Amino acid sequence: xxxxxxxxxxxxxxxxxxxxxxxxxxxxxxxxxxxxxxxxxxxxxxxxxxxxxxxxxxxxxxxxxxxxxxxxxxxxxxxxxxxxxxxxxxxxxxxxxxxxxxxxxxxxxxxxxxxxxxxxxxxxxxxxxxxxxxxxxxxxxxxxxxxxxxxxxxxxxxxxxxxxxxxxxxxxxxxxxxxxxxxxxxxxxxxxxxxxxxxxxxxxxxxxxxxxxxxxxxxxxxxxxxxxxxxxxxxxxxxxxxxxxxxxxxxxxxxxxxxxxxxxxxxxxxxxxxxxxxxxxxxxxxxxxxxxxxxxxxxxxxxxxxxxxxxxxxxxxxxxxxxxxxxxxxxxxxxxxxxxxxxxxxxxxxxxxxxxxxxxxxxxxxxxxxxxxxxxxxxxxxxxxxxxxxxxxxxxxxxxxxxxxxxxxxxxxxxxxxxxxxxxxxxxxxxxxxxxxxxxxxxxxxxxxxxxxxxxxxxxxxx
Amino acid sequence: xxxxxxxxxxxxxxxxxxxxxxxxxxxxxxxxxxxxxxxxxxxxxxxxxxxxxxxxxxxxxxxxxxxxxxxxxxxxxxxxxxxxxxxxxxxxxxxxxxxxxxxxxxxxxxxxxxxxxxxxxxxxxxxxxxxxxxxxxxxxxxxxxxxxxxxxxxxxxxxxxxxxxxxxxxxxxxxxxxxxxxxxxxxxxxxxxxxxx
Numbered sequence: 001x002x003x004x005x006x007x008x009x010x011x012x013x014x015x016x017x018x019x020x021x022x023x024x025x026x027x028x029x030x031x032x033x034x035x036x037x038x039x040x041x042x043x044x045x046x047x048x049x050x051x052x053x054x055x056x057x058x059x060x061x062x063x064x065x066x067x068x069x070x071x072x073x074x075x076x077x078x079x080x081x082x083x084x085x086x087x088x089x090x091x092x093x094x095x096x097x098x099x100x101x102x103x104x105x106x107x108x109x110x111x112x113x114x115x116x117x118x119x120x121x122x123x124x125x126x127x128x129x130x131x132x133x134x135x136x137x138x139x140x141x142x143x144x145x146x147x148x149x150x151x152x153x154x155x156x157x158x159x160x161x162x163x164x165x166x167x168x169x170x171x172x173x174x175x176x177x178x179x180x181x182x183x184x185x186x187x188x189x190x191x192x193x194x195x196x197x198x199x200x201x202x203x204x205x206x207x208x209x210x211x212x213x214x215x216x217x218x219x220x221x222x223x224x225x226x227x228x229x230x231x232x233x234x235x236x237x238x239x240x241x242x243x244x245x246x247x248x249x250x251x252x253x254x255x256x257x258x259x260x261x262x263x264x265x266x267x268x269x270x271x272x273x274x275x276x277x278x279x280x281x282x283x284x285x286x287x288x289x290x291x292x293x294x295x296x297x298x299x300x301x302x303x304x305x306x307x308x309x310x311x312x313x314x315x316x317x318x319x320x321x322x323x324x325x326x327x328x329x330x331x332x333x334x335x336x337x338x339x340x341x342x343x344x345x346x347x348x349x350x351x352x353x354x355x356x357x358x359x360x361x362x363x364x365x366x367x368x369x370x371x372x373x374x375x376x377x378x379x380x381x382x383x384x385x386x387x388x389x390x391x392x393x394x395x396x397x398x399x400x401x402x403x404x405x406x407x408x409x410x411x412x413x414x415x416x417x418x419x420x421x422x423x424x425x426x427x428x429x430x431x432x433x434x435x436x437x438x439x440x441x442x443x444x445x446x447x448x449x450x451x452x453x454x455x456x457x458x459x460x461x462x463x
Numbered sequence: 464x465x466x467x468x469x470x471x472x473x474x475x476x477x478x479x480x481x482x483x484x485x486x487x488x489x490x491x492x493x494x495x496x497x498x499x500x501x502x503x504x505x506x507x508x509x510x511x512x513x514x515x516x517x518x519x520x521x522x523x524x525x526x527x528x529x530x531x532x533x534x535x536x537x538x539x540x541x542x543x544x545x546x547x548x549x550x551x552x553x554x555x556x557x558x559x560x561x562x563x564x565x566x567x568x569x570x571x572x573x574x575x576x577x578x579x580x581x582x583x584x585x586x587x588x589x590x591x592x593x594x595x596x597x598x599x600x601x602x603x604x605x606x607x608x609x610x611x612x613x614x615x616x617x618x619x620x621x622x623x624x625x626x627x628x629x630x631x632x633x634x635x636x637x638x639x640x641x642x643x644x645x646x647x648x649x650x651x652x653x654x655x656x657x658x659x660x
Contacts, residue, residue, distance in 0.1 A: 038496035058657040076494040143541035143567030245660035252653035312480035
């Protein structure tokens with residue numbers, strides 16, 4: 001058996017291997033949502049094909065759903081959600097619709113149900129499928145043609161990925177989180193550095209992370225260009241899984257844990273590339289530009305485009321500052337925001353909400369700042385409400401919403417207005433991502449909360 | 464899928480790097496449930512700028528997009544490929560592509576020709592000095608030719624073969640359905656299903 005975690009999981013799923021062809025890889029779990037699946041179901045119907053394994057397929061409504069009570073008002077969004085419902089009914093796919101207690105962002109729902117398990121192959125027509133790699137699963141986003149391929153065959157033709165080890169040694173300082181790790185990694189690697197790779201995150205600082213924090217790290221692997229991120233399963237993983245609705249039980253549990261315990265890169269495993277970070281040197285990180293690689297520690301200033309050696313980096317930075325309405329040399333801490341968004345498949349889990357609430361508790365959101373708190377799933381929302389977090393946010397003047405993708409990509413009504421600036425716990429600061437003309441700074445939940453209180457990009461240490 | 468052997472068409476220089484799929488087609492256009500009609504969403508935000516290259520009538524009939532490095536990053540939305548093809552593009556030339564975008568393109572018959580950045584610069588120079596200049600992209604010889612320029616490009620052998628033959632990936636896999644069935648027979652019993660619980 002080959003040496004790295006990624007290779008072990010890959011090799012255990014090869015259905016067919018032939019010289020000069022990609023491997024045919026078996027897919028253990030196929031997740032669906034309303035945006036990237038309708039054309040795939042249409043393709044099945046047109047070709048008269050059936051869905052091979054409805055029992056390994058799960059759908060949820062997340063991208064279009066409103067986060068305020070009531071039905072979808074946008075007729076096009078409504079049609080898309082209704083199309084998913086019709087397709088799931090016709091092909092026998094389990095669906096968690098709006099209003100269901102298990103509804104939520106697809107990458108939050110599957111782990112909380114215990115469906116995401118070590119050693120699995122998991123795909124979804126969504127690039128943030130990399131999230132599930134936190135469990136030691138090989139999980140990656142696919143396009144709609146591949147969604148159709150998996151629906152029809154429960155497999156995919158793929159050329160093996162290369163492997164990149166990202167080792168984070170040492171211990172994180174107070175106020176530095178999983179989000180800061182991954183933003184620092186992307187800033188170092190660049191948005192293309194991970195192309196063709198699976199990243200395995202290793203080292204003491206990664207081992208010390210909770211499962212939810214590990215999901216935050218793996219979630220943004222795609223932002224470094226990598227298809228997938230992975231973390232070897234360990235006791236933290238097993239403890240998280242045990243007792244969840246779809247986790248194995250009894251003798252099955254013992255058999256599973258025995259196998260899962262072998263899912264780690266061998267000591268002599270050879271990676272195609274390796275990079276190292278010292279956790280102690282990491283600090284709260286924010287982005288200043290229009291791709292997730294354009295980030296710096298919060299203590300830094302907006303960079304001067306002339307300081308970039310590469311022509312295309314320099315052009316990209318120039319354009320980014322113009323779009324973002326920023327002047328080189330401005331301390332990042334002086335940047336004033338209009339909106340703070342806490343949520344998304346990156347940072348919409350209960351620990352993220354707890355972290356933000358702990359900062360907010362007893363304070364009030366700054367004058368002129370709108371703060372949106374959107375739980376990643378209906379279950380996260382219920383859990384938060386049971387802990388009184390909803391009241392902490394509401395008392396501080398923040399808006400407590402229903403679960404969904406929300407302002408991460410603005411397919412529902414939660415959007416920035418042109419020129420508006422946000423501090424956002426989501427994953428992409430692309431031009432217009434959160435609404436036409438909107439300007440996004442990616443941050444951790446702690447930085448988001450502190451920023452909401454001060455009105456300028458801040459960490460809890462600034463309070 | 465139609466066979467792709469060679470294509471000749473007017474080139475469009477897009478001097479931008481890191482063109483993410485949110486720029487190629489913004490989220491608001493993703494709500495449709497068809498595969499066609501996405502051309503109106505292509506580069507929707509940028510097309511509001513009169514100076515944007517696609518607003519220049521000299522490039523209006525372009526079918527070969529020549530872009531900066533790291534084209535197609537971000538979201539896995541295949542709508543980006545549909546939008547480019549619905550608009551009339553058959554080829555994108557760049558020095559680097561994001562993985563998911565490149566995979567999606569290969570499934571739909573949009574050729575992603577990976578050339579060196581210096582060759583991309585040469586082609587940009589030509590297209591800007593002679594708007595409307597034609598570019599020929601030959602998949603058999605994996606070469607790009609344009610007035611005075613001959614540049615090789617890369618595409619993996621398997622995708623190249625499928626494009627040349629016009630083969631549908633799903634039909635190819637279904638011919639190995641027996642292998643999938645025997646794999647399924649050996650899967651561990653503790654693996655989860657989505658039913659029940």
